[in-house]
Amino acid sequence: MVTFRALGPFEAIADGETLDLGGQRQQAVLARLLVAGGRAVPVSVLIDELWPGGPPAQALSTIQGYVSRLRRALEPHRAPREEAGVLVSAPPGYALRAKVEDVDSWRFEHLVKSDHDGPAATLERMETALSLWRGPALAGFQELTWAQTEATRLDELRLLAVERRADAALRLGRTGPMIPDLEAHASAYPLREEAWRLLALALYRAGRQGDALGALRRAREALRDELGLDLGPTLQRLEQDILVQAEHLDAPAPAVGGQVVEVSAPAPSGPAALRVLIADDQALVRTGLKVILDSESGLDLVGEAENGEQAISLVQSARPDVVLMDIQMPRLDGLAAARRILAAEAPPKVIMMTTFGTDENLYAALRAGVSGFVLKTSAPEQLIAAIRAAVEGDALLDPAVTTHLIAAFAGRRDPAAPEGLSDSDIDLIKLVARGFTNRQIAMTLAVPEQEVADEVTALLRGLGLVDRAQLVVLAYERGLVSPGSPGA
Numbered sequence: 217m218v219t220f221r222a223l224g225p226f227e228a229i230a231d232g233e234t235l236d237l238g239g240q241r242q243q244a245v246l247a248r249l250l251v252a253g254g255r256a257v258p259v260s261v262l263i264d265e266l267w268p269g270g271p272p273a274q275a276l277s278t279i280q281g282y283v284s285r286l287r288r289a290l291e292p293h294r295a296p297r298e299e300a301g302v303l304v305s306a307p308p309g310y311a312l313r314a315k316v317e318d319v320d321s322w323r324f325e326h327l328v329k330s331d332h333d334g335p336a337a338t339l340e341r342m343e344t345a346l347s348l349w350r351g352p353a354l355a356g357f358q359e360l361t362w363a364q365t366e367a368t369r370l371d372e373l374r375l376l377a378v379e380r381r382a383d384a385a386l387r388l389g390r391t392g393p394m395i396p397d398l399e400a401h402a403s404a405y406p407l408r409e410e411a412w413r414l415l416a417l418a419l420y421r422a423g424r425q426g427d428a429l430g431a432l433r434r435a436r437e438a439l440r441d442e443l444g445l446d447l448g449p450t451l452q453r454l455e456q457d458i459l460v461q462a463e464h465l466d467a468p469a470p471a472v473g474g475q476v477v478e479v480s481a482p483a484p485s486g487p488a489a490l491r492v493l494i495a496d497d498q499a500l501v502r503t504g505l506k507v508i509l510d511s512e513s514g515l516d517l518v519g520e521a522e523n524g525e526q527a528i529s530l531v532q533s534a535r536p537d538v539v540l541m542d543i544q545m546p547r548l549d550g551l552a553a554a555r556r557i558l559a560a561e562a563p564p565k566v567i568m569m570t571t572f573g574t575d576e577n578l579y580a581a582l583r584a585g586v587s588g589f590v591l592k593t594s595a596p597e598q599l600i601a602a603i604r605a606a607v608e609g610d611a612l613l614d615p616a617v618t619t620h621l622i623a624a625f626a627g628r629r630d631p632a633a634p635e636g637l638s639d640s641d642i643d644l645i646k647l648v649a650r651g652f653t654n655r656q657i658a659m660t661l662a663v664p665e666q667e668v669a670d671e672v673t674a675l676l677r678g679l680g681l682v683d684r685a686q687l688v689v690l691a692y693e694r695g696l697v698s699p700g701s702p703g704a
Contacts (some may be wrong), residue, residue, distance in 0.1 A: 218290055218302060220250055220314060222321040228290065235289050241266055242282040244357055249303065249312040250319060251354075251366045255298050256306035260552060265362050283310060299360030320348045322368060328377045335387035342381035349374065373500055375405060376507070382414045383561070391421045402431070406438035409448050409596060410507070416451075420458055428458050439595075443530070448597040450511045460587055489516040493536035495527035495553070496569065497545045501592060505540060508596045515603065522546075524553030528662045531557050536564045538603050541586075543570045548660050552643040556661050558585045565606040636678070642696060644671055648684055649691035 218235070227245050228235045237243045245264055249257055259297040263275045272278065283303060287294070290302045304313050316322045327345035353370040357363035378401055385394045398415040405411055412435035419428035432447065432455045439445045457465055492515055494505050502520050502561075507539065509515045518534040521527040523545045531539060539557065541550040554566045567588035587606040590599060635646075647657045654672065657663040672684070681687055 220319045223348050223353050238285055239288055245282045246286055256309050256311040258309040324348045328373055335384040339384035342377045345377050379410045391418050393417050409451055413576050489514050491516050491518045491536040493519045493530055493539045495521040496542040497522050512600050524548030525660045527553045528556055533672055537607055539564050539566045541566055541568055543568055556588055567602055567606055645691050646696055648687050
C-alpha cells in the first residue's frame, strides 16, 4: 500500500520507506494528479501546467517517460504487462487511484467537511485533521500556478479547521487552553472576524472581560486600517453583550444524553428571516458562505446547488428570497441559470459571485438582469450587505461605475457569436454542442421539452443549417465551446 503526503514536502511512502520519485518535474506529474482528486488529467493539461513558459519539443514523450518511471517506483513488483493500479491510464490522460485515507490532503478535507455529531466529535475530527499538516501544502511546487492555487485552498480549509476546533472546545467548556492558540491565530490573520469572536469569547469566559474588549478593539483597528470597515454585526453584538455581561455568554452548557448543548440567547422577534440559496461548484466556497450565513441573524440557508441545473430546480422547490450564484459552473453556467430563474414569475433576487472581478463578468451579470455582483473574496459584511440591499431593491454598485461599464461595452458583442442571436440562443447552442438531447436540455433549463425542440428548430432555420450536427460544428468553429468544456 502506498500513502501520499502533500500537506508539507511532497512524499509517497510504502512499507515505512519514502519512495524515490525522481526529479522535481517528474514529482510534479504525480502531485498534479493528486490535486485532481482521482479525476483524470489530460496529457495536454499536464504539459501546459508543467511547462507554463512553453513546453519543449518532446513534451509528450517526456511525460510518458515520467509516468513510466513513477509507475515503477509506486509498484515495483508489478509484472511488465500487468495494468498499473495506482497511476493509471485514463484517456486522454492519467489519474491517481488511491483511497481517501491514503492521501493526507484528501483525508484532511474529508474530516473538515464531514458532518459532526456534537462538539466532542467535532473537536476530535479537527484535531485529527490538523495533525496531518507537516508544513506548507505542496511545498516544492510553489512556482507552478496550479500548486499555488491548491495550496491556498487547502490553507483556507486549515484556517476553518482551526476555528472549528476552537469553537468546539469553547462549547465543551475548555476555555483556558485555547486562549494562547487563539491569540496567535487572530494575530496572524487579523481580518478573520471569526478568529476575533472566538478569542474575545474565550477571554470573557476566563474572567478577562477587559482583555476580551481589548481583543475586539484590536479587531476594529485591523479592519479599519486594512479595509476601511467597522466590525461586522456579529462582533458588534458580542461587544455589546460583553459590556452588559449578558448572561448567555457564560451560561454553563448542560449535558443532555451525554452530549453538550450550547446555550444561546433567545432570538429577538422581528421580521421573517431571508431565505438564501447558495449555488457554487466549489465545496469550500459553499462551506465558507454557510459559515457567514450562520453567523448572521435573519438569514436562513434553504439549499445548496453545485451547478446551474440544480440551482434552477432548488429555486422552484425552496422558493428562496436571494440566490448567491457563481458565474462559472459545470453543466449550466451561472449566467444561463440566472436568466432562466429571472424569467420565471415572481423570481428571487440573484447576486452573482466570481473570483475574478473582470469587466466582462460584471457586464455579463448586468445584462443577465441580476441584482448584484460581488467577489468571492469580499469581506463577510460586504456579502451580507449585498444580500440585504438586493432584497430592498437598492443598487449594489456605484451608479457611476455601472454607467461607465455600460458605456464601455455598449454595442459590443462576442465576436465569436453569430450575429442576431440572443444570450438564450447562445446558451442553447452550447448545450446542444455538449451533446445534450432535447429532453436533457429541457430538464436542465426546467422548461417543456417541446419548447426546446421548437427553439432548436428555429435556430437551425435562422442560421440556415440542416441539422444539429451542423449546429455543433458552428459552436466549435466560433469558439462558443471548446474540447475541454465540461460535458463536451
